[in-house]
Amino acid sequence: MRAFGLIGYPLGHSFSKKYFTDKFEREGITGNAYELYPLEQIGQLEDLLVSNPDLAGLNVTIPYKEQVIAYLDSMSPVVEEIGACNCIRIEDGHLIGHNTDVIGFSRALLPQLKPHHKRALILGTGGSSKAVAYSLKELNIPFLQVSRTPGNGMIAYEEIDQSMLDAHTLLINTTPVGMYPDVMKAPAIPYAFIGADHYLFDLVYNPEQTRFLQEGALRGAAVENGSDMLVIQAEASWEIWNR
Secondary structure, eight states: OOOEEEEEEEEOOOOHHHHHHHHHHHOOOOEEEEEEEEOGGGGGHHHHHHHHHHEEEEEEEEOOOOOGGGGOSSHHHHHHOOOOEEEEEEETTEEEEEEEHHHHHHHHHGGGGGGGGOEEEEEEEEEHHHHHHHHHTTTTOOOOOOOOBBTEEEEGGOOOOOOHHOOOOOEEOOOOTTTTTOOTEEEOOGGGGGTTTTTEEESSSSSSSHHHHHHHTTTTEEEEEEEEEEEEHHHHHHHHHOO
């Protein structure tokens, strides 16, 4: 039995186990299983690997996309450049790091991306934000990163005003703000200045429409959640594990 799974903490919001279990059943894939492995500390990864010798691959989610790099034996050029890993192939005991956030975000973003979405604000500075920044560079879309602790080229949420939102019509939330069960929360930006020219993309997928997206939709903006991105990521992970 080949085993796969997801590490992170907490994992109550995860869709991964159901997605892969359904995929195995739908496609007649036998001899494979996918489990959730909530780790309170990233150091527990070593014990997990020892106690689960059949593990052939892992997905990595909040808050370990950056911390897990210290445990990799090798990594893809993308992981090396952005410093974030969300997919691990395990081969002969060696952990090989990959990042499927990049391809997942790019492909999910493009269907609603318009020529006037020329500049972006990335809300958040965690592992997912690094993949989004990498994707935007590939798409030649200049961006600013927004942080609760600004510095090193990042701006504060308090600096976002009407003129900044007029210039940056693509807004990407890479934080867990608004994720179930805290569905009433939203990133602290002045939503009154958002209009029909804006495109709000939220990496959160539960709930289906976060308050961040609701505020955009109310003002005529294009909105997209993280559901399609997750499916693309999952399939990319499966390809990596079965090369």
